[in-house]
Amino acid sequence: MSGRNMPVTSFSSVDNSLSSLKNCHSYISTGMDIATSVALDLLETGCESTDVNAMETVMLEYASMERDLNQYIHAVEKIVKKLKHEQAEHVPDLLGLVKEKYDALQRKNVEDDLKRSERFVKFKEQVRDMRQQIQQNQEGDEGYVNVDEDIAVTQSQLNFTCPITQLEMKNPVKNKVCGHTYDKDAIENMILARHQKKKKATCPKVGCGHTNMQISDLVPDITLKRAIEIHKQKSQR
Numbered sequence: 266m267s268g269r270n271m272p273v274t275s276f277s278s279v280d281n282s283l284s285s286l287k288n289c290h291s292y293i294s295t296g297m298d299i300a301t302s303v304a305l306d307l308l309e310t311g312c313e314s315t316d317v318n319a320m321e322t323v324m325l326e327y328a329s330m331e332r333d334l335n336q337y338i339h340a341v342e343k344i345v346k347k348l349k350h351e352q353a354e355h356v357p358d359l360l361g362l363v364k365e366k367y368d369a370l371q372r373k374n375v376e377d378d379l380k381r382s383e384r385f386v387k388f389k390e391q392v393r394d395m396r397q398q399i400q401q402n403q404e405g406d407e408g409y410v411n412v413d414e415d416i417a418v419t420q421s422q423l424n425f426t427c428p429i430t431q432l433e434m435k436n437p438v439k440n441k442v443c444g445h446t447y448d449k450d451a452i453e454n455m456i457l458a459r460h461q462k463k464k465k466a467t468c469p470k471v472g473c474g475h476t477n478m479q480i481s482d483l484v485p486d487i488t489l490k491r492a493i494e495i496h497k498q499k500s501q502r
């Protein structure tokens with residue numbers, strides 16, 4: 266009678282511990298966000314390889330933590346399910362059973378799995394995109410805006426405005442030919458409308474002599490997008 270109630274009570278405390286363990290996911294996720302953001306900031310300010318590699322190591326450590334957490338939770342859930350099914354008469358050595366299951370899972374782990382984890386792959390992509398963007402900016406005639414210097418803010422506010430909508434850009438794209446930036450939807454609609462009338466599209470930036478714009482010349486301006494986002498965060502503070 267009372268024996269039947271025992272496991273139920275102990276499992277409910279296990280369930281509670283499990284849900285607080287699951288909360289750890291959000292801490293790991295936040296840590297990954299920060300590491301990514303630091304890596305991109307480092308690249309933007311011109312720090313190369315070693316510092317960015319350090320962030321890559323941090324990302325792998327977080328990925329490893331996440332895997333351990335997932336496997337531990339998985340082990341607990343498996344064991345609890347099994348014990349509930351068996352309706353064990355005595356209170357089992359829960360910790361020992363979980364440890365056994367967890368160790369079995371850990372033995373199958375391969376280091377490369379971490380490098381294939383979703384967040385790590387995303388991190389590598391973002392770093393790669395940022396490097397490409399910086400290279401493009403260095404090759405292009407326009408330098409990119411360094412928003413971390415206060416002096417750049419007033420100067421950059423002008424650059425944040427789309428020459429078509431006169432609003433702060435949400436999705437800036439850069440024209441590879443003349444180097445001007447616009448909000449993606451606005452410029453694409455403009456070019457399409459001109460082309461539908463069988464006319465050439467002229468760059469809307471005052472003073473620009475580019476008279477034959479193509480949608481294929483537009484590339485996402487990731488650096489500027491980030492600059493706008495950082496500027497927005499700063500002004501909200």
Ligand SMILES: [Zn+2]
Pocket residue numbers: 440443444445468469470473474475
């Ligand atoms: Zn232009």
